[in-house]
Amino acid sequence: MFGKLKVGVIVVVLLVGTLGGAVALGAVGTPSVSGVENRFGGVNETSTVIESDLHVSNPNPLGVALGGLSADYAVSMNGVEMAHGVKSGVDIDRGNSTLPFSTTMDNERIPAWWVSHIRNGESTTLTVDASVHSSLLDYSFGAPKVERTVETDLISAFNSTETRPVNADAPVVSDPVLYVNETSAQWGEVNESVTPIDMDFTMYNPKAFPVPVSEIGYTITMNDVTVGNGTSAQGYVIPAGGQRTVETRTLVENERLDEWWVTHLERNQRTDLEIDFYAKVRVTGETIRIPLDEMTYTETIETDMFGTKVEATGQTNVTSESNESASTPEPTVTTTSTDGGSDSTTPTATPTDTASATPTPESGETTTEDDGLLALGR
Template sequence: MSIDIGTVRSLLFGSGARIVVTAVCSLVVVAAGAFAAGLVGVPTLESVDNEFGEVTDDRTEIRTFLTVTNPNPIGASAAEVSAEYTVDMNGVEMARGGGSDVALEPGTSTETFTTRMQNERIPDWWVTHIRNGEETEVAIDATVSSGALGRSTDVTDRRTIETDLISQFDSDETRPINANSPATSDPVLYVNGTRANWGDVDERTTELELRFDMYNPKSYDIPVTRLGYTIYMNDIVVGEGETTSERVLRSKQVTPVDTSTHIQNQHLDDWWVTHLQKGEETDLRIEFDARVRLPVVGTTITLPLDELTYEETIETDIWGNKNENESAADETDTTPAPSERTADERTTDEDRETETEQSETDGGGERSETEDDGGILSGLPLSSVSDARVPVLGRS
């Protein structure tokens, strides 16, 4: 059987439509062969960056930016490119997301993905943070892969967050306690030192063990019938309670008074919202009061213990880019208004904007966004507050 060459030409090249189909098929075959032979590169994942977005009572938005370089002169959609990532803290998953059929333009571009963390899981992270000695490892793992080629590229980022929430409570400072009451002269007591340690922590509560070295300057013993506390984080009450076991402060002696306070972990998700709204900053405050009995006058008074109020400023930088973002904001704030610039300066700015728009049109730095539901989060460093010192009395 003979094949007529003219017939073949007619079938393949007999019309403009057939010419287009033939050319497209040829390009697909060539592209597939080039990918398979390794002549066309697999997109490379360059970096992963995160930032917090909108935060509500229930959820925290986490935006993840995957910067990918496509070394090919054409888009990578034919290679079935997909991306996925996870973010966890001490093994507690805080975000998981990604997308399939990622269409990457030639060169370097950034893909944006959004996950929404459930705030109710903040206590899960908190427990691991305290149990781990106030230390958290933030782990970010991301992968860009090609289904057509069976190849992938990974980026792993590890950083450690260390906090020091309570060490500043340790003090040998002597502080007078005044009653401001006609029932007795002031000061009624002195606190010669304070100590703090973490106690038991579980899914419900975090125990904070406190010790006060209290000196009684009076000529009579003073029973302490109640010691109360309230713990605030950005004015959110995260713990409050009291101990009612009586302690007797002997005359002219220093008596150690031990008490346990408790953070109610279920309140930490409410605190988390305020922490992010304030730019990852928290004002920690612990207030105390005591009820003492004065045997000489036969009355019981309540001491506010304002001198023992403990305050700390907690700042966190979960993603490690807080300073960069603040610097960028400062630069923006110091830019003069357009009406204050010269004509030459405005012309230069307009030229830059035109160049930026053209660069984005050419595929440089474009961002496409995909939403996904995801896991959890949180973490914390601090500064101290010092008080005026008074003479040490009755120190043993």
């Protein structure tokens, strides 16, 4: 009995050694991963499921299944590992096979990615690495690396030279109380906790008396999730018949971004971004809180992170199958921006204008198709 067992072990060892040697010599076809397809699965307040299909080709002429396989998969964004998983006990038959598996991303990784994204000039390199290892052949074969560029442009549309009125709608003063002749925004220095946006408002006072602005307040929402709110740190006085630049800093609270991420996926990768402002001004001895409706900044963002998003019609927008000789199709991203401004023909209110002669612009909406927020490219 012992002799038969010993002979059996020797046969298995010789078989494995022969297969491994055959692979090394090219006598047995080498398995390979021809492509990988990724998509988002379920999402909840703590985690996001990433579902993947590895397309594997096994040209083994022996007509036997390769067992004892393990698949390893990782997704990173700007070097920040978002998800990593291993699936063991995988079998593939001769020919082409698809290996489905899933990994779980911790949503708490979203703020760390966001910080890297802003620091990198609103650009992210999304990388997907996948490989399969055969314990039988003692051989690993990997999928061609998937690498996509994620670029955003969140605040440039706030830069405007369009004149907009500030109306108090209060009996103590006639409207408009002020005009905003120009707005601009740029990123401050982001850290792990907050993302600052430095915003400037050039305000013109058409009145014959100075108008103090005690504060500018703001609220930032993404899909109705409040990701930042606050007020300016100092007050300003807009001189009679003159203008002055009011500086304010808005802060995105990074810890709230994982909550936004859930809504983005729940809405099929769609986000409605909105920044609302108000001002407190003092006229005729009374402080008035004025909503700055004409300066409300909104933007609608739609993304297709892996290029496999299914639209409402049930059709897949783009198919992403990675290989080194084929290019990744560009997804279609539509961005709608509204900053409450008017068209480009509106004249600017200046200190030389009188209150009665200062034009009142009409607000408009501009729709553009461009790289947009989180648009993907090669």
